[in-house]
Amino acid sequence: MAPPGLALLRQPDLPRLRTLETWLTLSLERVRQQIATAERRGAERQRGEQARPPVPDWILEGGPNRDAPPVAVHVGGCHMAGKRCKGVPRDVALRALAEGVEVCGHCRPDAALGFVDG
Numbered sequence: 001m002a003p004p005g006l007a008l009l010r011q012p013d014l015p016r017l018r019t020l021e022t023w024l025t026l027s028l029e030r031v032r033q034q035i036a037t038a039e040r041r042g043a044e045r046q047r048g049e050q051a052r053p054p055v056p057d058w059i060l061e062g063g064p065n066r067d068a069p070p071v072a073v074h075v076g077g078c079h080m081a082g083k084r085c086k087g088v089p090r091d092v093a094l095r096a097l098a099e100g101v102e103v104c105g106h107c108r109p110d111a112a113l114g115f116v117d118g
Contacts, residue, residue, distance in 0.1 A: 055076045055087075056087025056088065057075070057089075057090065058073065058074070058075065058076055058087065058088050058089070058090060058092070058093035058113075059074040059075070059076055059078065059085045059087055059088065060072075060073060060074075060085065060092070060093070061073075061081055061085045062082075063084070064084075070096055070101050071101070071102060072101065072102045072103070073093050073102070073104065074104045074109055075104070075107040075112050078104055078106060080104055093113060097113065
């Protein structure tokens with residue numbers, strides 16, 4: 001025969017089971033909300049990547065003010081390009097190099113453009 005205390009543990013304790021059920025239901029709902037949030041963020045990130053404009057082939061880095069001439073030419077996507085940049089077509093990048101605009105020493109747009117000084 002089992003000790004009396006052990007017999008009490010084996011009997012269903014309905015109030016405790018209901019409390020556990022409520023806690024598990026609330027926990028499951030929180031997990032489902034977090035999953036929905038993560039899926040929403042992933043979808044937003046994917047839409048943002050799809051809507052991102054393509055990286056330009058060539059970049060002119062602008063001077064310290066709006067009217068200043070460009071200070072450097074970069075290959076599109078160069079990590080050394082500053083904040084004041086705009087994408088330009090190949091002929092504009094070549095013209096800037098011919099006019100003496102500095103060449104980025106990291107991405108070397110002169111080599112990529114086949115520009116020979118002189």
